[in-house]
Amino acid sequence: MVPELGHFALILALAITLVQAVLPLAGSFTGNRTWMAMARPLAWGQLTFTSIAFGCLLLAFLTDDFSVIYVASNSNTLMPLIYKISAVWGAHEGSLLLWALMLAAWGAAVAAYSKNLPLPMVARVLAVMGMVAIGFLLFMLLTSNPFERIYPAPLEGRDLNPLLQDPGLAIHPPMLYMGYVGFSVAFAFAIAALLGGKLDAAWARWSRPWTAIAWVFLTIGIALGSWWSYYELGWGGWWFWDPVENASFMPWLVGTALIHSLAVTEKRAAFKSWTVLLAISAFSLSLLGTFLVRSGVLTSVHAFATDPARGSFILLFLCVVIGGSLALYAWRAADISGGGRFDLLSRESFLLINNLLFTALTILVLFGTLAPLIYEAAGWGKISVGFPWFNKMFVALSPLLVLATGIGPNTRWKHDEPARLLRALWLAAGLGIAAFLLVSWPGFSARDIGVGVGIGMSLWLVVTHLASLRDRLKHKGGLRALRRDINPSSRSYYGMQLAHLGLAVFIVGVTMVSNDGVETDVRMSPGDVHVHEASGYRFQFNGVTAVPGPNYRAQRGEFVVYDGEREIAVLHPEKRHYLSGGMPMTEAAIDAGLLRDIYISLGEPIGSSGDWALRLYYKPYVRWIWLGAILMALGATVSASDRRYRSVRNRAPAPAGAAEAVA
Amino acid sequence: MKPRQKRLLFVALAIVGVGTAATLALTALNSNISYFFSPTQVLANEAPQDRVFRLGGLVTEGSIQRQDDGLTVHFDVTDNAETVTVAYTGILPDLFSEGQGVVTKGRLGPDGVFYADEVLAKHDESYMPPEVESTLKTAQADGVSDTAETAGVSN
Numbered sequence: 001m002v003p004e005l006g007h008f009a010l011i012l013a014l015a016i017t018l019v020q021a022v023l024p025l026a027g028s029f030t031g032n033r034t035w036m037a038m039a040r041p042l043a044w045g046q047l048t049f050t051s052i053a054f055g056c057l058l059l060a061f062l063t064d065d066f067s068v069i070y071v072a073s074n075s076n077t078l079m080p081l082i083y084k085i086s087a088v089w090g091a092h093e094g095s096l097l098l099w100a101l102m103l104a105a106w107g108a109a110v111a112a113y114s115k116n117l118p119l120p121m122v123a124r125v126l127a128v129m130g131m132v133a134i135g136f137l138l139f140m141l142l143t144s145n146p147f148e149r150i151y152p153a154p155l156e157g158r159d160l161n162p163l164l165q166d167p168g169l170a171i172h173p174p175m176l177y178m179g180y181v182g183f184s185v186a187f188a189f190a191i192a193a194l195l196g197g198k199l200d201a202a203w204a205r206w207s208r209p210w211t212a213i214a215w216v217f218l219t220i221g222i223a224l225g226s227w228w229s230y231y232e233l234g235w236g237g238w239w240f241w242d243p244v245e246n247a248s249f250m251p252w253l254v255g256t257a258l259i260h261s262l263a264v265t266e267k268r269a270a271f272k273s274w275t276v277l278l279a280i281s282a283f284s285l286s287l288l289g290t291f292l293v294r295s296g297v298l299t300s301v302h303a304f305a306t307d308p309a310r311g312s313f314i315l316l317f318l319c320v321v322i323g324g325s326l327a328l329y330a331w332r333a334a335d336i337s338g339g340g341r342f343d344l345l346s347r348e349s350f351l352l353i354n355n356l357l358f359t360a361l362t363i364l365v366l367f368g369t370l371a372p373l374i375y376e377a378a379g380w381g382k383i384s385v386g387f388p389w390f391n392k393m394f395v396a397l398s399p400l401l402v403l404a405t406g407i408g409p410n411t412r413w414k415h416d417e418p419a420r421l422l423r424a425l426w427l428a429a430g431l432g433i434a435a436f437l438l439v440s441w442p443g444f445s446a447r448d449i450g451v452g453v454g455i456g457m458s459l460w461l462v463v464t465h466l467a468s469l470r471d472r473l474k475h476k477g478g479l480r481a482l483r484r485d486i487n488p489s490s491r492s493y494y495g496m497q498l499a500h501l502g503l504a505v506f507i508v509g510v511t512m513v514s515n516d517g518v519e520t521d522v523r524m525s526p527g528d529v530h531v532h533e534a535s536g537y538r539f540q541f542n543g544v545t546a547v548p549g550p551n552y553r554a555q556r557g558e559f560v561v562y563d564g565e566r567e568i569a570v571l572h573p574e575k576r577h578y579l580s581g582g583m584p585m586t587e588a589a590i591d592a593g594l595l596r597d598i599y600i601s602l603g604e605p606i607g608s609s610g611d612w613a614l615r616l617y618y619k620p621y622v623r624w625i626w627l628g629a630i631l632m633a634l635g636a637t638v639s640a641s642d643r644r645y646r647s648v649r650n651r652a653p654a655p656a657g658a659a660e661a662v663a
Numbered sequence: 664m665k666p667r668q669k670r671l672l673f674v675a676l677a678i679v680g681v682g683t684a685a686t687l688a689l690t691a692l693n694s695n696i697s698y699f700f701s702p703t704q705v706l707a708n709e710a711p712q713d714r715v716f717r718l719g720g721l722v723t724e725g726s727i728q729r730q731d732d733g734l735t736v737h738f739d740v741t742d743n744a745e746t747v748t749v750a751y752t753g754i755l756p757d758l759f760s761e762g763q764g765v766v767t768k769g770r771l772g773p774d775g776v777f778y779a780d781e782v783l784a785k786h787d788e789s790y791m792p793p794e795v796e797s798t799l800k801t802a803q804a805d806g807v808s809d810t811a812e813t814a815g816v817s818n
Contacts, residue, residue: 077782138675235754316816343669344672352673360680360681360684367688381698381699382698382699383696383698384696384697384699384717384768385692385695385696386696386697389692390693392691393688396687397684411704521734581757586757604754607731614754615754
């Protein structure tokens with residue numbers, strides 16, 4: 001009964017969404033205020049029925065209703081409660097439902113927090129979001145119904161993929177999807193503005209907080225995924241350039257460019273058509289990511305759905321969305337160009353450099369991800385692109401990016417004097433170079449130069465941003481005014497500071513763990529001691545014993561780690577065999593610290609005397625990678641809460657589209 | 664500078680930048696891609712001797728031999744027509760086992776042994792690397808394979 005109710009709710013949601021996509025839009029062109037006013041209640045209706053559907057699926061999982069195929073293939077009576085919940089989005093159908101739910105939630109959020117927006121704008125934005133929702137609801141109902149029944153119902157479910165039975169992965173997909181779907185708001189704003197034919201500073205100001213919040217979710221989602229793969233996959237990597245990771249990284253890169261470009265559009269009314277293009281790209285890449293993941297076209301860890309009908313549907317949907325919005329863009333873009341002029345040496349220029357670099361990085365990732373497909377389609381053979389290529393590309397471009405990130409905030413809008421800029425930046429440049437020399441001296445080996453560049457870049461970022469802060473406070477009474485200056489109307493500035501500090505922290509993490517990390521695979525007998533020469537840590541192996549778990553049996557190793565003579569940790573890595581069968585799982589044991597992680601995972605038993613193949617890793621500063629991501633997310637959150645974005649009315653000129661609505 | 668000149672300069676810089684980046688990226692790509700070959704292709708000398716490539720197929724039953732002294736392991740990879748021996752030093756992935764599909768990455772030694780520095784087995788037991796799947800299909804279609812053990816490949 002409950003699953004049918006869910007199915008029915010989904011159909012009702014589709015019906016509501018169809019109205020939402022048509023009526024308010026038509027109203028916005030004919031000036032029918034009643035039709036336009038329908039947008040908000042319809043968005044709430046969409047959320048209500050999608051929530052009911054989601055609730056029904058959740059209930060099916062909680063009550064172990066194995067007559068539902070999706071539940072039977074992804075759950076199990078033995079599973080702990082939290083994983084029964086996260087199993088709802090553990091596979092294809094449910095994750096789509098989650099996607100639809102989030103889209104509805106974003107729509108409702110727009111409906112709730114758009115009091116300052118002119119009605120035609122709200123109507124158009126929600127109509128566009130309704131169109132996107134139609135695509136997803138249709139996709140679900142036609143090809144991937146999560147409520148499909150099976151008869152006779154099996155007595156026991158198949159269990160959730162053990163890899164996914166982890167707290168990190170329980171919240172990773174929702175975060176990522178919030179980000180993906182969140183870009184639909186920026187997309188809807190852009191399309192709405194194109195439809196209305198009016199792109200101005202007010203439009204950018206409305207879009208900014210939405211884009212920033214979506215970006216925050218995406219950042220956290222990606223960071224969680226990285227953290228998860230670090231401790232769960234058992235070999236201590238934090239990024240693999242796996243196609244699915246790339247699929248989430250591309251919208252992030254474009255989203256980052258979009259955030260910066262929106263700043264220019266808001267402050268200087270420049271880059272308008274470019275900003276619109278970025279908003280379209282960010283969402284299109286989110287959809288492309290879904291296509292790549294869900295169609296299973298790429299060889300990948302995540303390719304668990306392989307069904308041509310689904311693939312073709314998403315591909316078609318993708319073509320309609322991208323093709324349609326680009327056609328609209330081509331038709332309207334001519335009307336929206338222009339905007340503030342700026343000199344070569346101006347903040348606009350540096351934000352433009354930022355945009356170009358992020359676009360270049362996106363294209364590189366896209367190319368590297370699709371290259372195997374291109375090669376195969378062209379008959380040039382079956383290739384794979386090694387991750388060293390991606391690393392090289394990023395290592396080559398990031399210094400430029402960091403350089404621009406340091407200069408940008410210190411530059412004046414519109415026009416700046418080289419002499420003034422030089423005065424503002426010489427200290428940061430000097431310190432950065434000094435740090436580089438200090439670290440690289442006197443060896444200048446590849447490692448030394450790598451670390452030197454990384455540390456130099458981080459210091460450069462920190463000092464340039466302090467210089468920017470000093471400049472900002474100069475006329476307000478110096479550093480003592482800092483307290484007073486941190487107020488709700490300056491949050492976008494301090495958010496920027498925080499996010500860029502996050503970048504500096506991230507760079508330190510990546511630099512140190514890539515250059516100074518020690519990864520040794522060894523074979524040890526119980527009682528053996530292994531010494532890491534570089535880090536000075538000693539690992540004593542005390543053997544492996546069998547331990548039972550709730551729905552698995554584990555082999556648990558014991559290690560005592562010494563720093564010199566001092567015992568610093570006792571670690572218990574595990575190898576788990578789930579009762580539902582399938583593959584064994586490696587649970588790494590980690591002694592985490594701000595300055596270093598010690599990471600041990602069990603490989604496999606060798607011989608009959610209790611020997612094991614083991615991974616003993618030393619990961620300096622690895623936490624800084626995720627700490628940096630957290631700071632970036634925090635910065636964008638602070639920035640999005642700036643009061644200026646909420647009190648729009650006071651400063652906004654005549655609302656977009658209002659004139660024609662009245663006419 | 665006039666706005667028009669400025670815009671031209673921007674465009675010129677962008678084109679030069681993109682051009683350089685694209686050239687460098689493609690050059691680097693060329694040295695970082697690895698082609699896929701099946702054991703049959705390797706024995707037919709189609710695979711390169713001097714560069715890294717990927718070799719894939721099924722791990723032959725009973726062929727895994729661990730060297731007693733350390734972490735080196737030898738196993739045979741087959742496409743049900745031909746077989747190549749692979750040597751690998753390190754820890755094998757959880758899913759690596761006899762009869763399973765595997766993709767290895769490394770170089771072919773002069774002794775005909777494939778020295779792998781990476782072994783990929785996917786994190787799902789019902790998953791077959793697409794290259795391996797098509798390799799097995801080819802071998803079957805050619806009539807070289809007379810075993811029925813590829814039944815599991817279709818899923």
